[in-house]
Amino acid sequence: MKVVFLVQGMSVAASRYRVLQYLPFFHTAGVDTKVFEFPAGVAGWSSLWEPLRDGDIIFVQRKRLPRSVLLALKRLKKKIVYDFDDAVMFKNSLSKNPYSLRRTMSFKRMLHYTDFVVAGNEFLKQEAEKYHSNVKVLPTPVDAERYQEKQISVSDTVNLGxxxxxxxxxxxxxxxxxxxxxxxxxxxxxxxxxCDTFIETRDISLRKILWNYEREIDDLKSLDIGLMPLFDDLWSKGKCGFKIIQYLGVGVPAVCTPVGINRDVIEDNVNGLWANTQDEWIEKLSVLVEDASLREKMGREGRRKIMDEYTVQVCAPKLLEWIKELA
Known part of the structure; x- marks a missing residue:
């Protein structure tokens, strides 16, 4: 079986975590894979035509294909998988009106020509099921071998991150x-x-770290409390909680806005805390700032949950099974 993956870019986080880290598992299972970035224009698609023709399954990550390409692939009787981990059918949280006819129609068209849909969370699955009957949820996982647990050390400083x-x-x-x-x-x-950009603050010491893949795990381990604030809107409900998965993956508890998948990954008062209002955020952060033993306990619980449910080692067999069933 040959699977051709189309991704936004080799350095894009969604490509890295929802496609590239699965490739060794596909190879071990005897599946031939090729990965290409989305091309630009007619000439770009023409250059990809031979590998697309050669593939049995075309796995599309997040972006929607042009209708002409979808039609051509279906004429060749190719199976198409569409994987998405954002609310691509809506505008983002900065928009006054989340609804977009163009985005909705593009999403609907993509699913019309797709044989199987992989959604990053339950909210996205429900949106996809408006237009498709074969949808599964697969979270964005971390690599259990890479995400090692932080070593707890005694320090007067408490690092929110x-x-x-x-x-x-x-x-x-x-x-x-x-x-x-x-x-x-x-x-x-x-x-x-x-991050690759920063905010400015007063009244709190600010530590700016330019994101780097090689240093990422050590930087995460330096945190004491992870943060994932969101808005309660359609775009935010499509978020797949990957920041929380990263924090808990190294044993760092988190405080989050309980929107979408955040409610599933963070069990309130078990591996982190929920905070709806700004006053609640201050209250919940204060609880963890003042109690190092609680941070350690919640961090252990969080890591256990991630290792059980949100690693590529757990998710890869599921994705492989779905792909093989499709073929």
Whole structure:
């Protein structure tokens, strides 16, 4: 069996975690794979035509294919898998109106020509099921061999931390009053941002770390409390909670807005805490800042959950089984 993967870019996080890290498992199972970035224009698609023709299954990650390409693939009787981990049918949280006819029609068209859909969470699955009957949920996992548990050390400093990119930094900006209030309340608290861009704060020490793949795990281990603030909107419900999965994966408990998959990954008062309002954020962060033993206990529970449910070692056999059933 030959599977051709189409991804946004080899360095894009979704490509890395929802496609590239699965390839060794496919190879071990005897599946031949090829990975290509989405081409630009007619000439780009023409250059991909031979490998697409040669594949048995075309696995499309997140972006929607042009109708002409979809029609051509179906004429060749290719099986198409569509994998998505964002609410691509809606506008993002910065838009006043989340609804977009263009996005909805593009999503609907993609699913019309697709044989199987893989959604990153239950909300996305429900959206896909409006247009397709064969949809499965597969979370965005971490590699259990790479995500080693942090070693607990005694320190007066408590490190609040967030990891992300420029596309989601606005969530941290919107909650800036919370971080500053916690900084005024606890002089030993530091806010760490691991990203390609940063916010500016007052009243709390700010540690800026430029994201780097090779250093990412050590940077995550340096945190004491992970942060995942969201808005309660359609775009945010499509988020797949990967920041939380990363925090818990190294044994760091998290405080989150209980929206979408966040409610599934974080069990309130077990491996982290839920916070709906800014006052609740300050309250819940205070609980963890003041109690190192609780942080350690929740971190252990969080890591156990991730190792049981959210690793590529757990998810790869499921994806392989679905792909083989399709072939």
């Amino acid at each position: 967030w990891i992300g990119d420029h596309g989601s930094i606005h969530y941290m900006e919107s909650y800036k009053d919370v971080w500053e209030a916690v900084g005024r309340k606890y002089k030993n608290v530091v806010l760490t941002i691991i």
